[in-house]
Amino acid sequence: MRRGRHSDEETTYWLSYSDMMAGLLLTFVLIIAFTMLHAQMQYDAKETELLGKEQELVIQADELDEEREIVARQKDTLDEQAKMLNAQEEALAEQGEKIAIQEETLKEQHELLNKLEALMSEQQQKLDNIIGVRTELIEALRDEFDDSDLHVSVDPKTGAITFDASILFDYNKDTLKESGKKFLAEFLPRYVEVLLSPKYRDYISEIMIEGHTDTDGNYLSNLQLSQKRALSVAEYCLGDNSNVLSQRQLEDLRSVVSATGRSYSNPIYDKNGEVDMEASRRVEFLFRLKDEEMIREMIEILSTEQ
Secondary structure, eight states: OHHHHHHHHHHHHHHHHHHHHHHHHHHHHHHHHHHHHHHHHHHHHHHHHHHHHHHHHHHHHHHHHHHHHHHHHHHHHHHHHHHHHHHHHHHHHHHHHHHHHHHHHHHHHHHHHHHHHHHHHHHHHHHHHHHHHHHHHHHHHHHHHTTSTTOOEEOTTTOOEEEEHHHHSOTTOOSOOHHHHHHHHHHHHHHHHHHTSTTTGGGEEEEEEEEEOOSSSOHHHHHHHHHHHHHHHHHHHHSTTOOSSOHHHHHHHHTTEEEEEOTTSSOOBOTTSSBOHHHHSEEEEEEEETTHHHHHHHHHHHHHHO
16 A cells, blocks of 8 residues: 555656656747747847848948039039139239230320320420411511512412512523513512521521423423423522622522422412413412421321321
């Protein structure tokens, strides 16, 4: 009875122990399974997270590439702008040089203009003075001859004195008539006394004896006739055997006189606009003042340039 009871007790003991071990093993299995499941879940979560991170990285990489492209384009734009700025700087530098040159040119032109204005003013003053002298000379000649028996007419603008050729020469001739010689002997000393007086001598540049013809015939034959007539007057008045002038007057006149023929280049017209043949046949005494022509030309040039 005791052995049977003891045997039953041992059997019961081992069954309880086995159940306990089985339960414990099951617990471990469950724990391990749960741990593995949890680990798998964590792994899956990490893998999902990594996939998300990879996708984010891919997106970020794409965005980075786009940004790089944008930066590259911006760099290209900046390079273009830099080139444009360099070109503009060079252009501005060239423009600055041009402006500097223009300013220097303008300065030179301004200085030249000031010099020209000063010169023009000076020449204008000289011209005014010369005009004043010419006016005085014309008045002096008119005073000398207005009341004379020579019936000499003095041009109020130029001071030219004109003789009808018939007084001095026969028609189409170049030899002085006796009446012409007498006329010149009376006229010329008085003319020279006025023009070559101490008051005006330094202003006189030239005294011209000009022969003129009418328009009948050709130019060259009339030129020859007008020249011979002018020379005949000069020879009679200024020749070595001439007694028309005093020695002083002769020397003074020879230093400034000239004789020339003008043919019919400057005819006289009547009131109807037709050539006055008789009036065109003439001999003229004219005078030119020193620097007069030069000053007139200079003022004309300066007036044209302005």
